[in-house]
Amino acid sequence: MVAVPSVALRSANFGLQGNGQGAVSTRAYLAELPSLIEEIDGGGIAVTARTMPLADVGTAWTEPEVPGVRTVLTP
Numbered sequence: 001m002v003a004v005p006s007v008a009l010r011s012a013n014f015g016l017q018g019n020g021q022g023a024v025s026t027r028a029y030l031a032e033l034p035s036l037i038e039e040i041d042g043g044g045i046a047v048t049a050r051t052m053p054l055a056d057v058g059t060a061w062t063e064p065e066v067p068g069v070r071t072v073l074t075p
Contacts, residue, residue: 008014039045049070052060060071 036045040047047070048068049072050066051072051074054073054075057073060073
């Protein structure tokens, strides 16, 4: 949660955009994907992930989430 004084919203051209599914068109997402991959690969964006075999999807689904860690299911 972020507290923003109302005067800041009235005095600026301020907008918010969600980051959930559907917030960005597929075309725009695909256009930015190569540069995003480059940033991650170059260390500009940190991604913390753990991998689990797809066969263990049931375990992955029921385990408590670790804040900031993404689970990636692999074939």
